[in-house]
Amino acid sequence: METVLKASLSAEEWSLVQMAEDVIGRAHAPFTEVQVGSAVLTEKEVYGGCNVESAISGLGICAERNAVNHAILHEGPDLKIVALSVAWNRREMIRPCGACLQYLNEFSNNDVKLIMAEKKGSTVMVGYLREMLPYRYEI
């Protein structure tokens, strides 16, 4: 993984980060107040998602998986995710959890570029699914 200036991202990557930042405010996070936005780029389109918490422990869902589910809703289960961005309402860089990395793996062709940001920050961390989840569960 490497930290790069947002300004060095491609236009497509920039729009992916922008969408993740734009949907942070839609998160339902009354318990932790951790609001997360995410966006996935498929081979066709960009789709956003935010985290949704529940009073029942374990019932909520991360922004990243919600973005993937949003993409599936529009493109069906055979879609291929090329890149994912994630941002939140905190100063430090966010990273996807292990469950989301595994979920992403199930809807990618080979690898997924990951762009991790802090809201309104000037830098992002860029990495790849293979380096963040090297021993993925495969059926």
Ligand SMILES: [Zn+2]
């Ligand atoms: Zn997650």
